[in-house]
Amino acid sequence: SQKIEQNSEALNIQEGKTATLTCNYTNYSPAYLQWYRQDPGRGPVFLLLIRENEKEKRKERLKVTFDTTLKQSLFHITASQPADSATYLCAPSTSGTYKYIFGTGTRLKVLA
Amino acid sequence: EAGVAQSPRYKIIEKRQSVAFWCNPISGHATLYWYQQILGQGPKLLIQFQNNGVVDDSQLPKDRFSAERLKGVDSTLKIQPAKLEDSAVYLCASSLGGLGEKLFFGSGTQLSVL
Numbered sequence: 001s002q003k004i005e006q007n008s009e010a011l012n013i014q015e016g017k018t019a020t021l022t023c024n025y026t027n028y029s030p031a032y033l034q035w036y037r038q039d040p041g042r043g044p045v046f047l048l049l050i051r052e053n054e055k056e057k058r059k060e061r062l063k064v065t066f067d068t069t070l071k072q073s074l075f076h077i078t079a080s081q082p083a084d085s086a087t088y089l090c091a092p093s094t095s096g097t098y099k100y101i102f103g104t105g106t107r108l109k110v111l112a
Numbered sequence: 113e114a115g116v117a118q119s120p121r122y123k124i125i126e127k128r129q130s131v132a133f134w135c136n137p138i139s140g141h142a143t144l145y146w147y148q149q150i151l152g153q154g155p156k157l158l159i160q161f162q163n164n165g166v167v168d169d170s171q172l173p174k175d176r177f178s179a180e181r182l183k184g185v186d187s188t189l190k191i192q193p194a195k196l197e198d199s200a201v202y203l204c205a206s207s208l209g210g211l212g213e214k215l216f217f218g219s220g221t222q223l224s225v226l
Contacts, residue, residue: 006154032212043116043203043217044155051212089154091215098143098209099168102154 002028004103006090012109013080021075021106023090030092033066033073034100038087044102047088048075080110114138118204118218126226130192133221137185137206143167144181145215146189147203155203161187162209194225 003026013019023033031052036044050057050066050073057064063076073092077084087107091100117136125131137144142163147155158177159169163184172179176195181187191198201222205215 004154034212034214036215041219043205043219044215045217046214049212049214093212098162098207098211098213099157099160100145100215101157102147104154 002026002101004028004090004092004101006088006103007106008104010107010109012111015081015110015112017080019077019080019084019108019110021088021108023073023075023092023103025071025092028071028092028094029068030094033064033090033092035062035064035073035075036089036091036102038089038105044089077108080108082110082112085109116204116206116216116218118202118221120221121219122222122224124224124226125194127196128193130190131194131223132191133189133202133204133223135187135189135204135218137187137204138216140208141206141216142184142209143207143213144187145205145207146179146187147205149201149203149220151200158189191223194223196225199223199225 005024035047038044050064061078065074087105089105090103144161146158149155158172159179160167161181179189201220203220205217207213
């Protein structure tokens with residue numbers, strides 16, 4: 001069955017450092033992969049979309065990579081700030097559907 | 113632009129009772145999703161509508177859960193009877209429906225089954 005794995009353990013980093021979060025998927029060939037941010041008590045909020053034919057996508061301090069050979073996406077936050085502390089979710093989607101399956105999420109805590 | 117509206121925000125019921133959640137998506141969004149999020153886990157897709165038709169309900173426990181989307185706009189998710197393991201946040205999301213379109217989520221309904 002399709003499986004999406006993210007680091008279940010929380011990631012603690014110092015302010016100003018780069019945070020790198022991992023999303024691995026198996027039995028799956030997504031055409032798109034989205035990343036969302038979720039704060040406590042709120043619904044997820046869209047951050048970035050990357051397509052299978054794109055190796056890398058950037059938006060301000062955020063960068064996403066997509067390696068279809070490794071079946072992995074990496075999400076980077078550069079110059080991290082305490083306000084970046086949240087849970088980050090990846091959600092791949094196959095072409096032909098609008099169905100998004102979410103990973104377990106990784107909780108990031110940026111320490112001042 | 114108004115976001116996805118959900119109600120109620122919180123609900124506490126006893127097991128074997130029934131409960132209903134309501135969702136009003138963003139105007140013009142063709143696709144509507146219901147997700148269940150158990151504490152510490154990612155959202156799990158329960159059902160996906162395209163306009164007022166069901167696209168995917170493979171993960172919906174149909175013996176107790178039901179959902180409908182009237183006239184391709186508002187949607188209701190019902191649980192009858194509820195079990196303890198149904199305690200979770202129920203998230204509604206909508207999108208324009210094109211490939212790769214981002215999802216817009218409501219704040220969810222937090223359900224506690226005692």
